[in-house]
Amino acid sequence: MKGIIEFSQVVISVILSVCSLCLLAQSIIVESPMKGMAIAIFSIIFIGCIYMLKTTYKEYKAEINH
Numbered sequence: 436m437k438g439i440i441e442f443s444q445v446v447i448s449v450i451l452s453v454c455s456l457c458l459l460a461q462s463i464i465v466e467s468p469m470k471g472m473a474i475a476i477f478s479i480i481f482i483g484c485i486y487m488l489k490t491t492y493k494e495y496k497a498e499i500n501h
Contacts, residue, residue: 442495444494444495445488449488452484452487459481462474462476462477
């Protein structure tokens with residue numbers, strides 16, 4: 436049962452990473468007066484999501500190998 440929970444965390448992390456990548460791409464494409472700030476904020480969010488994905492994947496692999 437615990438392996439299923441770890442797998443669902445990985446899936447949710449992948450979805451969040453893809454969504455944050457879309458937000459970052461949209462902030463780069465769309466012209467606005469606050470473009471620089473939006474790019475900085477969404478870059479931080481994207482980096483955080485990638486870190487979360489990396490962490491949850493390591494936990495999932497450790498659970499499978501255990």
